[in-house]
Amino acid sequence: MTADLTLYTNPQSRGRIARWMLEETGATYDTVVLDYETTMIAPDYRAINPMMKVPAIVHRGQVVTETAAICAYLAEAFPDAELSPLPPEQARYYRWLFFAAGPLEAAITNRAMGVEPTAEQQRMAGYGDFDRAVGVVGAAVAEHPYITGERFTAADVYLGSQLMWFTQFGLIPKTDAIMAYIGRLQDRPAHRRATALDEGKSSEDA
Known part of the structure; x- marks a missing residue:
């Protein structure tokens, strides 16, 4: 079916x-x-x-x-x-979900393409400058086990995936806080299953 x-x-x-x-x-x-x-x-x-x-x-x-x-x-x-936020989690959930999809991705994409905004252009760019965008994310994931606090949500799937990808290719520094956050996410059974499916492996191989 x-x-x-x-x-x-x-x-x-x-x-x-x-x-x-x-x-x-x-x-x-x-x-x-x-x-x-x-x-x-x-x-x-x-x-x-x-x-x-x-x-x-x-x-x-x-x-x-x-x-x-x-x-x-x-x-x-x-x-x-x-996986949706509880009322006390909503502010951080929406803040970091959309920050990852907007300013963070724009900052990383521009850096990868060799585009560095001037001081004047930084006022136009939603992320300001690369170091600022990456720095605030690093500080945010250091505050709690997950981006909204103590509980895993869909925002962690998106933000965590971005950080996994960008650190893998050296586009974001592998700070202790970022790597600890990534490690918690990669240990999730669903992440292991998804990785195995995308890499064409059986669950036993994952």
Whole structure:
């Protein structure tokens, strides 16, 4: 029987974030792996995401794109997984989820492309400058075990994935606080399952 939830992804993409989030929810889903040069730009997928990017999900006929949005959507769509914020956690949840999707990613992307804003341009850029953006994230993950406090949420899936990716490629310094946070997230069974699926391994190999 076909699931009413489908993930469109590529293992070498932000689709890994959506995969991890799906594994955290415990939902049943189908997976469609797309190739950058063919199926990702084909008309069938362009009808789902005209940006021709992954990931995307289709849940009961509704399309969700943008990885942070997918994480937030799935947290609400599957409340039994308890990945949405409780009222006292909401401020930090939304703050850091959107900071990771906006200023942090922009700062890292610009640094990777060799773009360094001048002092004047820093007033235009949402992240100001690279060191400031990375510094505030490092301080935030040092405050509590998880970004909202003592409890893991969908915001950790997104922010944690960004930090895993960027430290792996040397784009963010591997501070003690950041690496301790990453280590806690990588120990989660859902993260291990998602990694095994994306790397084509069995659960026994993970």
